Amino acid sequence: xxxxxxxxxxxxxxxxxxxxxxxxxxxxxxxxxxxxxxxxxxxxxxxxxxxxxxxxxxxxxxxxxxxxxxxxxxxxxxxxxxxxxxxxxxxxxxxxxxxxxxxxxxxxxxxxxxxxxxxxxxxxxxxxxxxxxxxxxxxxxxxxxxxxxxxxxxxxxxxxxxxxxxxxxxxxxxxxxxxxxxxxxxxxxxxxxxxxxxxxxxxxxxxxxxxxxxxxxxxxxxxxxxxxxxxxxxxxxxxxxxxxxxxxxxxxxxxxxxxxxxxxxxx
Amino acid sequence: xxxxxxxxxxxxxxxxxxxxxxxxxxxxxxxxxxxxxxxxxxxxxxxxxxxxxxxxxxxxxxxxxxxxxxxxxxxxxxxxxxxxxxxxxxxxxxxxxxxxxxxxxxxxxxxxxxxxxxxxxxxxxxxxxxxxxxxxxxxxxxxxxxxxxxxxxxxxxxx
Numbered sequence: 108x109x110x111x112x113x114x115x116x117x118x119x120x121x122x123x124x125x126x127x128x129x130x131x132x133x134x135x136x137x138x139x140x141x142x143x144x145x146x147x148x149x150x151x152x153x154x155x156x157x158x159x160x161x162x163x164x165x166x167x168x169x170x171x172x173x174x175x176x177x178x179x180x181x182x183x184x185x186x187x188x189x190x191x192x193x194x195x196x197x198x199x200x201x202x203x204x205x206x207x208x209x210x211x212x213x214x215x216x217x218x219x220x221x222x223x224x225x226x227x228x229x230x231x232x233x234x235x236x237x238x239x240x241x242x243x244x245x246x247x248x249x250x251x252x253x254x255x256x257x258x259x260x261x262x263x264x265x266x267x268x269x270x271x272x273x274x275x276x277x278x279x280x281x282x283x284x285x286x287x288x289x290x291x292x293x294x295x296x297x298x299x300x301x302x303x304x305x306x307x308x309x310x311x312x313x314x315x316x317x318x319x320x321x322x323x324x325x326x327x328x329x330x331x332x333x334x335x336x337x338x339x340x341x342x343x344x345x346x347x348x349x350x351x352x353x354x355x356x357x358x359x360x361x362x363x364x365x366x367x368x369x370x371x372x373x374x
Numbered sequence: 375x376x377x378x379x380x381x382x383x384x385x386x387x388x389x390x391x392x393x394x395x396x397x398x399x400x401x402x403x404x405x406x407x408x409x410x411x412x413x414x415x416x417x418x419x420x421x422x423x424x425x426x427x428x429x430x431x432x433x434x435x436x437x438x439x440x441x442x443x444x445x446x447x448x449x450x451x452x453x454x455x456x457x458x459x460x461x462x463x464x465x466x467x468x469x470x471x472x473x474x475x476x477x478x479x480x481x482x483x484x485x486x487x488x489x490x491x492x493x494x495x496x497x498x499x500x501x502x503x504x505x506x507x508x509x510x511x512x513x514x515x516x517x518x519x520x521x522x523x524x525x526x527x528x529x530x531x532x533x
């Protein structure tokens with residue numbers, strides 16, 4: 108790691124004020140990605156603003172037809188939350204599949220979404236559920252938030268404080284994981300709200316999480332694994348790496364989508 | 375350099391640290407508690423698992439400064455009055471190790487599993503919960519057996 112100045116504010120407002128003064132600094136949420144990235148010297152912020160004491164950024168509440176989750180809420184707490192398990196079980200399920208127990212005790216939803224790792228789990232749920240990312244400045248619809256590999260609509264010094272998830276009528280997440288890192292080689296989140304079905308894919312796209320519009324159309328017409336009969340997914344634009352090539356990932360997208368639809372219908 | 379203070383294995387400790395200091399470095403290099411190991415250094419292998427405020431975390435991916443004020447327990451803090459913790463004893467009894475490098479992390483994770491899941495653990499639960507701890511010597515059979523036995527020995531009635 109390169110040297111950095113360390114800041115530890117205790118509210119979101121103080122964190123944002125610190126960021127405004129400390130140029131080239133980064134917010135440190137759970138650190139499950141940022142710290143390894145800094146160790147490899149792929150990131151070299153001159154300051155770290157540790158959010159772990161910002162208690163105002165933690166918590167899960169039901170607000171009308173939305174589940175609102177504070178950005179510093181740990182994966183473990185989302186997975187175990189009675190509100191999330193009752194209203195959006197697919198989201199609790201997803202949180203319980205991230206990394207391993209020790210990682211879930213530390214990693215946060217805000218950190219995962221702000222980082223937008225192309226193999227992270229949460230972005231698929233944010234996009235499939237049509238969530239709203241709430242920052243210190245504004246509310247960003249999921250469709251406008253994810254901009255490509257590790258890129259988001261967040262501006263310099265802008266901080267995610269909460270994420271608001273509309274409650275779907277049916278949803279499920281399925282992932283084919285890397286056995287060592289537990290990152291998604293392919294993860295598919297399906298959600299049905301009213302008549303509209305949404306299908307998002309993480310881990311596979313060379314530009315990060317994306318909506319599979321053909322699969323969405325098929326499932327909007329018929330929300331059943333049979334609705335996908337005869338469909339294939341094109342390998343163009345998918346990742347090839349040591350874990351899986353693009354064609355294999357394309358195949359996995361169809362398998363995971365079918366499984367996810369089945370799981371959503373079983374609930 | 376900023377000062378960090380915390381409680382480690384029941385003792386208050388403090389030191390001036392470079393902000394880059396990871397909790398595991400603070401434990402091993404500053405406090406000389408070398409029972410906590412560094413395997414992969416990328417939060418995958420679990421050799422560095424310690425308890426921070428009672429919860430299992432990977433100390434290679436946590437800044438010492440973030441743990442300021444925390445109550446930290448390492449493998450050295452489990453035994454009491456020269457008597458092994460029931461989970462340590464179970465690893466010994468069941469030969470739940472070969473080279474032993476992953477063992478401290480395995481045991482700290484195992485104690486955390488019991489905290490969350492209770493003392494009656496089936497094989498499937500143990501194997502699933504161990505997904506963040508990697509042993510490179512051999513299979514996990516004896517580790518799984520040791521955790522089931524250690525969990526049972528930790529049940530309040532058995533104490």
